[in-house]
């Protein structure tokens with residue numbers, strides 16, 4: 286029945302309609318500390334507003350202990366691999382960031398150059414040590430001239446930095462292991478059940494919730510993830526990666542639902558770097574020391590403590606008032622994972638992936654519905 290294709294829950298009622306019916310929703314967080322009580326899947330849940338700018342909501346016990354254990358065991362079965370941010374050289378070229386344009390690199394400029402090219406966060410001491418070990422700073426003045434830079438080949442530099450990052454993995458921007466689960470289909474009962482629950486709790490149509498990916502991440506001691514955005518700025522010239530399979534595409538994730546799968550003995554909070562009253566330019570912060578949660582975690586105002594089964598939810602994008610679909614990115618969602626101090630930390634990232642192209646997303650949903658007949662709740 287074409288007319289009943291798209292359904293969502295409204296005040297506990299399931300309502301369905303045609304294409305024009307499908308829309309994105311955004312929860313009204315009301316005020317910080319506001320608690321919204323829910324009864325879902327036979328359990329009482331509470332959703333608390335942690336912040337309005339950016340909008341962050343917390344739902345303790347959204348997953349049961351059994352569900353958490355299940356996801357960890359599936360992840361272990363599939364096998365976890367070292368995470369990477371995809372920004373770690375590889376082509377033996379990199380941009381030299383001579384910020385003051387004086388044709389030489391001071392220690393700060395070298396630090397930023399390396400961060401940008403290899404995603405490795407060195408201290409000033411590490412950089413001076415590199416100068417000594419590679420002999421690049423011929424006159425030992427701490428400044429690298431063009432001539433001195435010419436003494437080292439990019440490949441050699443890359444090898445040095447990579448070796449360094451291997452020996453001190455906490456200096457990478459992201460130090461964790463991960464695995465993607467259930468690409469496209471929700472063959473796993475627990476997973477489809479969780480999708481249904483997410484749809485009810487955040488009041489988003491199940492079909493939109495199913496446009497998602499699911500990633501399990503494990504952090505050991507010192508594991509962390511520097512502050513970043515989960516999505517990207519809207520850019521009409523670059524399509525979302527879901528729309529065209531081109532190399533030049535951007536990651537588009539309307540929402541993030543982050544589940545904590547275990548209790549962490551110490552550390553491992555999720556930190557939001559830009560909160561409520563910060564009026565400074567978010568563009569600047571992205572490239573400042575503040576993103577370096579490995580060193581700066583205790584400076585952040587909003588820090589969420591992991592707790593088994595808890596979910597935190599935030600909206601990486603606003604809703605476009607015209608299209609009622611995914612609008613501009615909320616720059617204040619800049620966040621990351623603080624270093625684990627004791628124990629290990631397991632999380633599941635559940636990324637909702639509508640793009641800024643509503644028409645195309647409707648096609649994606651139709652294809653998905655066609656491939657995967659809607660399961661009845663009683664079968665789950």
Ligand SMILES: O=C(O)CCC(=O)C(=O)O
Pocket residue numbers: 502510515553554555556620621622623632634
């Ligand atoms: O580990 C955390 O608390 C945050 C993880 C995160 O931001 C991510 O995986 O994108």
Ligand SMILES: [Fe+2]
Pocket residue numbers: 513514515620621
């Ligand atoms: Fe993230």
